[in-house]
Amino acid sequence: MITLPEASLLALFLETLFYGVFFTFYWLALVILLKKRGIQRDLLLPVATLLLCIATGHLIINFVRALEAFVFNVDTIGADAYYSNLASPLGLAKTALYVTQPTVADSVLVWRCYVLNNRSLLVGIPGCIVLLANGAIGYYIVWSLSQAIAGSTALIIVPGLIITFYTLTMLINIAFTTLISWRIWRSRQPISGSSAELLPVLIVIVEGGAIYATSVLALLLAFLTGSNGEYPAMDIASPVVGIVFCLIILQVHFHVGNNPQPDSPPKPFTILFGERGEQNVSHSMEPMIEETEVIQSDVMRSRRLSGDEC
Template structure:
């Protein structure tokens, strides 16, 4: 998680730096602002950064699904979706880099189809992975609520994951809507998505850390619940228990007569009533 966090932070910073360089070149250092920004091939580096951010974010989401479920067959479909996103994103970046101001309509149409395919596969993959992870967290909460009477802290993490997935999907849908309408707002949404991917990733980490170190919740509650599958939980073992009972009888009885028959009768009557 630390490596992924540093990588996303680096990619998000590089995305902002690329935008600053384009603004400097388009408005200050180079002449012809309209000519500069109409050439979409100049955005190849920024598009490649955005592709890496998408792949890293989706890969972390799929990895979380595997950690929670501990079953490889559960993440087969998200992995296929991730590979599809990688192929469509790579071809989209390459198609945009080949465009120029004199490109024909056929090349532009092909590039648009790849862009639409990339965003559609990204939406589907994110929805499947988020739903799979949320389902397992809900099952964990349902199972644990039967075993404990105190509050369980999976629901806050469940809500954060669902909110992050919904926010990311909403941005992708907004990107598709602006792209279909031919609005230049798609460039603004694209820059927003490049920053929201690290934000949603860090939000889950911060929320988990708050729950772990909060005084109102136990330390390590989330990690011990999420990482440890149900199959590895300790189960009750049968144990043989032997209970021994010992009866103590006070035999210090004083007899007024030293008659042996009286002592024997007294001893026999106590022996009949003795449970041991």
């Protein structure tokens, strides 16, 4: 079985690796989003930047902790005792950042689902309640860890709350990803020939949700089995959240946006966006793009470019 110091070093290595992937994806997504207007630039760009800042802070804390455990305090405390102290300020800060990262990303997921369902309060209110409850549980766990005594473990302090947090995080992602996919499919299904065009968009959504949910599931299983593999799984979760967020933007832009489809009436998209989109569509597609989330906006943009070339 892997020891705690070994697990911490492995976590640092894997987090650095995944952070490099996230950092690269962020700059690619930044180039794409800077060319957009409206909600894409006003919301997605700040969120992507915030996710990068959180992941950067998380990685820096892990580096500092590694230096203290294996270099500065190796003769006084020892790496095993250092990492076993759950109430250390750096450890608590790292856990708080871990709780913040999925909360921010899931907020965008709930918002996207709310928009696609015609801004229905039946979707928005329950989503916000579950999201806030999960965030409150996460920060309460951080506070509980701050009260931990030397030698205690997370399995002893708040096992039920930790399991609840992991489970809710995974269920929020699965539920809202499924609802988004179902809403898009249902709205476009009556349109002739729309299935083949819609499939790449759905694949992008489902892939992103599957990657995120799988990482949380691995973390939950490691915690339930009492394995130190929980620490690598937890530390890579921070950059993975950002990777999934940027990956959806990149996949839509390069896979969907660069595959122009024949011109067709824009009415099916107004089904997704509500009356507000219907008022704008008679004048221009561009205002409607500003009102929508990134997946549908890139599809509409590719259609407009295709029409100009013809």
